[in-house]
Amino acid sequence: MKLRWRIAIGVLGVFLLFGLSHFIFNKSSQTELEKYKAELRGNGEKLTLAEVLPERGTNEAALEDFVAVVGSFQNTASKPWDLPWFEYASAGEVVPLLGQSTRSSARSSLDAVLADLRTFKNSFEDLHGLAKNLELNPTWDTADPYVSSAPLYVAKRTSAQWLGAAAIAEMHAGNSEAAIEHLLALINLSRFYENDFSLAHQMIRQAVATLGFHTTWQVLHSYSTNCSEADLKKLQHRWESFEIIAMMEHSFISERARFLHHMDLSRSTPPSGIDDYLWQSLTQNENELLYLSFLQSIIEGLRSVKTNKPWSDSHQNLTQHFSLIEQKTGIVDRVRYSLTLIALPNFKKLPPSSVRNETSRRLTVTAIALKRYQTSKGRLPSDLNALIPEFITAVPIDCMDGKPLKYKLNPDGTFLLYSIGENGKDDGGDPTSETTGTTHDLWSGRDAVWPKPASLD
DSSP states (O other): OOHHHHHHHHHHHHHHHHHHHHHHHHHHHHHHHHHHHHHHHHTTOOOSHHHHOOOOOSOTHHHHHHHHHHHGGGGOSOOGGGSOTTOEEETTEEOOTTSTTOOHHHHHHHHHHHHHHHHTHHHHHHHHHHHHTOOOSOOOOTTOTTSOOOOOHHHHHHHHHHHHHHHHHHHHTTOHHHHHHHHHHHHHHTTTTTTOOOHHHHHHHHHHHHHHHHHHHHHHTOTTOOOOHHHHHHHHHHHHTOOSHHHHHHHHHHHHHHHHHHHHHHHHSOOSSHHHHHIIIIIHHHHHHHHHHHHHHHHHHHHHHHTTOOHHHHHHHHHHHHHHHHTOOSHHHHHHTHHHHHHHHHHHTHHHHHHHHHHHHHHHHHHHHHHHHHHHHSSOOSSGGGGTTTTOSSOOBOTTTSSBOEEEEOTTSOEEEEEOTTTTOOOSSOOSOSSTTOOOSTTSSSSEEOOEEOOOO
16 A cells, blocks of 8 residues: 555544544533533523523613713812721721811811712702612613623712712711711612622622711711611611622622523534634533533522521632632643633632622621610610610621621720621631731721721820
């Protein structure tokens, strides 16, 4: 047999062997993928966009009105974002904007905000009206219902800063009722597009809520606080109804459905080149399987918080899962699992950040209930159970250990309220960090302690 025929037969054999191995590999990975999807469906998981998409928003005009109102604040003299909203003086101590020894610069800034409140009274009234009637469901292009509505990052942030500054400024002027109304509008604002399935929208909601937590702290610890028990009750109920974990769970479920939708589109589209062919035939199934298991670990971790299981356990499991994925650093693995490896850095921080924000919400609710008790009884309770049922239906659970938040009445009449923090250990309400040189904040300490006002004397 001539050499060229031998070469031709050899090449043909290699192609046949490649084709057979490719067929077996693709079939095996597809079988494993379908088995995992069936397992998810058997456990009641929603995998399609039709199952998770919210109803289409009905008030698209409100979006334009909202942007227009926020735009009217461009000509104000004051800049509320320059206020030291939540400045730590030391571990566990925050500088009160409304303390008896409030810095003159802060007083001047608050006076300027008050002046703008009067000048732009109509704009603030419009913003309040929009905040009460904001669209909870997203809008989308009917031609492509999978594209999320515009996040409006700047408009939401700016309006939240103005409402928070307005609340603090009104407290500064002794108008506690007006201050609470501004704060309630800020919380309402954080519900804008609450049912949107995109993770970006949910993180914006949480960012607005964080500003609300900080503003609530300033109002509660104002030396001139004269809020009525009824106003504090409204504020507490508004925070109690604010959802964080459930909405993040829904967003990750929606992210999974959107991902599967695009994977189905990829399979139904003929490859346009060798890279598409290799993706569809060699790596898509494995990529999809790893991505689904990756998302499922996040979803189950968030669900554990909803059922009051210790987040410290779920966080450890998630960290181990992420670590296994991060170890896929070889060239072959980076090709096989490209999508998951790209998504990992973006998704890794979202669950712990959301749980921290949920814990902050629960601390805020408890602090308001304590203030209501103090306003009504003239003293603080000896323990949190004394708040039930008049001021709270049940003691809020610490996400970190699945047990009630910790509380102690101090001999000087103040109180210590805290979560055990992310180390999963009760350090007795210690706000100091385990490491030196750490910037102080709620989560830098051994425990996450509701801060007390710092003395500037």
